[in-house]
Amino acid sequence: MKPRVEVESLSKLYRLGSIGATTVRDTLERITSRFRRSTGTQQKKTPTAPPGRQGPQPDTFWAIRDISFSAKAGEIIGIVGRNGAGKSTLLKILSRITEPTSGRAILRGRLASLLEVGTGFHPDLTGRENVFLNGTILGMKRWEISARFDEIVAFAEIEQFIDTPVKHYSSGMFVRLAFAVAAHLEPEILFIDEVLAVGDAGFQKKCLGKMGEVASQQGRTVFFVSHNMGAVRSLCDEAILIHDGRLTRQGKPDEIIREYLSVTTPSETTGLSDISWKDGDAPGNDDIALERVRLVGDDGDTLEVFAADEPIGIEIHYHVKRRIQGNRFHMVLRTQEGELAFAATDHLYQPESQLPGHYRTKCTIPARLLNLRTYVMAVGCGIPGVRWLIPDRECLSFTVSGIGNQASHYPENWPGVVCPAIDWKVEAMEPSAAISS
Amino acid sequence: MAIPELQTSPPAKPEPPDYEIHIEARTGWLRVDWREFWEYRDLLFVLVRRDFLAKYKQTVLGPLWFIVQPLLNTLVFTIVFNKVAGIATDGIPPLLFYLCALLPWGYFAQNVTTGAATFTTNAHLFGKVYFPRLIVPVSSVISNLFALGLQFVVFFVFAAWFGLRGDAVYFGPAILLSLPLLLITAALSLGLSLLISSSTAKYRDLSHLTPILIQLWMFATPVIYPLSKLTGGDGSWAWIAWMNPMAPVVEGFRYSLLGRGTWQGAMLGVSAIASVIILFLGIVAFGRAERTVTDSA
Numbered sequence A: 001m002k003p004r005v006e007v008e009s010l011s012k013l014y015r016l017g018s019i020g021a022t023t024v025r026d027t028l029e030r031i032t033s034r035f036r037r038s039t040g041t042q043q044k045k046t047p048t049a050p051p052g053r054q055g056p057q058p059d060t061f062w063a064i065r066d067i068s069f070s071a072k073a074g075e076i077i078g079i080v081g082r083n084g085a086g087k088s089t090l091l092k093i094l095s096r097i098t099e100p101t102s103g104r105a106i107l108r109g110r111l112a113s114l115l116e117v118g119t120g121f122h123p124d125l126t127g128r129e130n131v132f133l134n135g136t137i138l139g140m141k142r143w144e145i146s147a148r149f150d151e152i153v154a155f156a157e158i159e160q161f162i163d164t165p166v167k168h169y170s171s172g173m174f175v176r177l178a179f180a181v182a183a184h185l186e187p188e189i190l191f192i193d194e195v196l197a198v199g200d201a202g203f204q205k206k207c208l209g210k211m212g213e214v215a216s217q218q219g220r221t222v223f224f225v226s227h228n229m230g231a232v233r234s235l236c237d238e239a240i241l242i243h244d245g246r247l248t249r250q251g252k253p254d255e256i257i258r259e260y261l262s263v264t265t266p267s268e269t270t271g272l273s274d275i276s277w278k279d280g281d282a283p284g285n286d287d288i289a290l291e292r293v294r295l296v297g298d299d300g301d302t303l304e305v306f307a308a309d310e311p312i313g314i315e316i317h318y319h320v321k322r323r324i325q326g327n328r329f330h331m332v333l334r335t336q337e338g339e340l341a342f343a344a345t346d347h348l349y350q351p352e353s354q355l356p357g358h359y360r361t362k363c364t365i366p367a368r369l370l371n372l373r374t375y376v377m378a379v380g381c382g383i384p385g386v387r388w389l390i391p392d393r394e395c396l397s398f399t400v401s402g403i404g405n406q407a408s409h410y411p412e413n414w415p416g417v418v419c420p421a422i423d424w425k426v427e428a429m430e431p432s433a434a435i436s437s
Numbered sequence B: 001m002a003i004p005e006l007q008t009s010p011p012a013k014p015e016p017p018d019y020e021i022h023i024e025a026r027t028g029w030l031r032v033d034w035r036e037f038w039e040y041r042d043l044l045f046v047l048v049r050r051d052f053l054a055k056y057k058q059t060v061l062g063p064l065w066f067i068v069q070p071l072l073n074t075l076v077f078t079i080v081f082n083k084v085a086g087i088a089t090d091g092i093p094p095l096l097f098y099l100c101a102l103l104p105w106g107y108f109a110q111n112v113t114t115g116a117a118t119f120t121t122n123a124h125l126f127g128k129v130y131f132p133r134l135i136v137p138v139s140s141v142i143s144n145l146f147a148l149g150l151q152f153v154v155f156f157v158f159a160a161w162f163g164l165r166g167d168a169v170y171f172g173p174a175i176l177l178s179l180p181l182l183l184i185t186a187a188l189s190l191g192l193s194l195l196i197s198s199s200t201a202k203y204r205d206l207s208h209l210t211p212i213l214i215q216l217w218m219f220a221t222p223v224i225y226p227l228s229k230l231t232g233g234d235g236s237w238a239w240i241a242w243m244n245p246m247a248p249v250v251e252g253f254r255y256s257l258l259g260r261g262t263w264q265g266a267m268l269g270v271s272a273i274a275s276v277i278i279l280f281l282g283i284v285a286f287g288r289a290e291r292t293v294t295d296s297a
Helices: A024-038 A087-094 A127-137 A142-156 A171-183 A201-218 A229-235 A253-263 B034-039 B041-056 B062-084 B094-116 B123-128 B135-164 B173-200 B205-219 B238-243 B246-258 B265-296
Strands: A005-015 A060-071 A076-080 A102-108 A111-114 A189-192 A221-225 A238-243 A246-251 A274-276 A288-296 A305-307 A312-320 A328-335 A340-345 A357-365 A374-383 A387-401 B020-024
Touching (some): A005 A087, A076 A253, A127 A142, A189 A201, A229 A253, A288 A374, A312 A374, A328 A357, B041 B135, B094 B205, B123 B265, B135 B173, B173 B246, B246 B265
Parallel strands (some): A060 A246
Antiparallel strands (some): A005 A060, A005 A102, A312 A357
C-alpha cells in the first residue's frame, strides 16, 4: 500500500522585504532584472536545482529546505523543533495555505488542518451558526455537521447556550466549542498546530484522547506540532525533528525528544550540565551576555544526575559590558514533558547596579524538593517591566534520581512535578493509644 | 464515552483510493480547479448565509436596511438632479426612474466594493485554512442578490402605487430581459472585484481609489440621466456609452421594467463580451494572487 503522505524534498524560499507592503518600484526592478537575466547576461536561473546550489541571494532565506518523509495510515506523527525552525512553514505548505518553492508532496485522502481553533468564527452569529460556518471552512459537508451536531454540542458542554451569539460566550466556552468542531473532523489526514496550547487542561486531555482514538480506530493520519513533549510522547507513534529548516531526524518520540533537547542547547556544550559560549554567539546583548551556566553538586563538581537528597546548585557566569541597573536573573524549571515546575528570580538578592566586569550568580535548589524526573531549565535576564537583556533559553537539563539514602522514600512513578519533603507527625491523643516503631 | 459510529445519511461514499492531493509549485496561468470548487459548494452556501445573517444582526431595522439605502439615494437624486438641476427623466416619475436604475447599479457597486477587499478582509482566514479562495468573492456576489431581491419588491410596490395614481406604468414580458442584464452585471462586477482584489493583495493603493472610481463611474452611467443624453444630440458623448459596459445594462433595466428608454442591442453585445473578458482576466489574476498572498500578508 502506498503511504498516506509522501513528502519529497520540499523547500520554501521567502523573499525578505516582500513581507508587508511592496513598492511598485521594487517590482519594476525585479521585472527588469528578470528581463536582463533572460537575455543571457547573467547566470542562468535553475529553479529546479536542489536548494542550496543556487548562488547566495542576500534578501532571501529558506524557511524549510529539502524536507522528505512519509507517513502511513493510522500514524500520529509529532513535529518538534525550536521556534522558527520551520515547523509552521512546513505545516502551512502541507495544508495548502502557501505553495512550496520546490519539491512536492502527495497527500492521499481528504485533508483538514487546524492551525488555530475557531477559524472564521463570527462573533454576531450564534453557536449553532458558527458550528456550521467553522465546520464547512474546515472542509466538512453540511450533512456531516448535521449528523454530528448533537455530539459536538455535548462535547463542548454548552447545550444551553448554543443559540446565543458567541460574542457573549466566556473565552472558555468559545474555545470549547471551537475545539469540539475540530475534534469531530473526520478527514484522512489531519494537521494540528500548537492549538492545544489553549483551553483548560481537562478539556485538552479530552481532545487529545479523541484525536488518538480517531487515529487508531479509523486509520487517520495525524500530524501534531507541539512544544509539549509530554503530549508528543504519549500521543505520537513517531516524531520528526525540524532544525533550521531541515529535517534532522525521524524516529521514535523518545529519541526525537532527547535530540530536540540537545539541539535546543547551543553549540560548545559539554553535556547538558555545563555550557559555555564564545563571545560571538553568547546569548545576550551589548549590555550583558552569558558566559557559562553549570549545574554543580555539593562538592562543586559539575553534575548531570542528582540524588534526590542532594541540593542542586546553578552557577551563572556572565559578563557585564556596560553599567546596568535593576537587572534580574531568573530561571524556569520544567519537566522534560513541558510541565512547569516553578520559576525563580533573584530580585531580592541582586545588587541595584553592576559595573562592567565578570560576575557569577549562584543559586541552589534545596535537596528533597524535586521529584524523580528529568528537568529542563531555562535561564534569562531582564530589567523587570523595562526590557529583556537575555531572553529565556532552555539550556540545562538534569535528572533527579532515587540514588542515595533517600531512595526508599520515593516510590517509583510518584505523581507531581515536585515532591518536597514535608514534615509529618503522628501523636497519640489518649493514653491507651501508643506508638511503637 | 464511546459512541458507536452510526451510519449517517447520506451513505458515506467510500473515498476513492486514488483521491490524491498534489502539492507543488504550480505553473500555468489558469489555476482554477473547478471540481474542487464544486466540492466546497457547502461552504459557499454557508458563507452566503453568514453574510446575510451577520449584516443585519444587532440592527433595529434588520434587513430593511437593504432598501433604506437605495430609497435615500433615490430621494437625494430626485431633489438634487431632478428638482434642483432639472435633469429630465424621459417622462417617467423621477422616483421610479432613479429607483429602477439603482437596482443594477447598486448591485454592481456593492459587488465591486465588497469583492475588492477579499484579500484584506479575509487575510486572517486565508492564513489559517485552505479552501478555494474564489468561494469568497463568489459568495458575496450571491449574497448581495438578497438585497437586490428586496429592492425589486420595493420597486414594484412603488410602480403599483404610481400605476394606481394614474401614471403610465409598464408591466409586461420585457421584464424577463432583466435576467440576462443581471447576469452581465454579476459577471462584470465579479471580474472587476477579482482584478482589484488581486492587485490590492500586493499594493494597497487601489483600495483607496476604488470608492472614488465607483462614484465617477456612476456619473458616466445613465443612472441620474437617460441614456439618450449620451447617444442623442450630435452623438459626441456616445463613446462614453460604448466604453462603459454598465451603460446599456442600466438603460436596459429601464426598458425592461418601465417600458421606456432604449434597448441598445449592439451596445449590450459589446457589454456582454467585455464582461466575459473581464471575468476571465479576473479569474486568471486572482489565481495568480492567491498563491502568494499569504506570504506577504
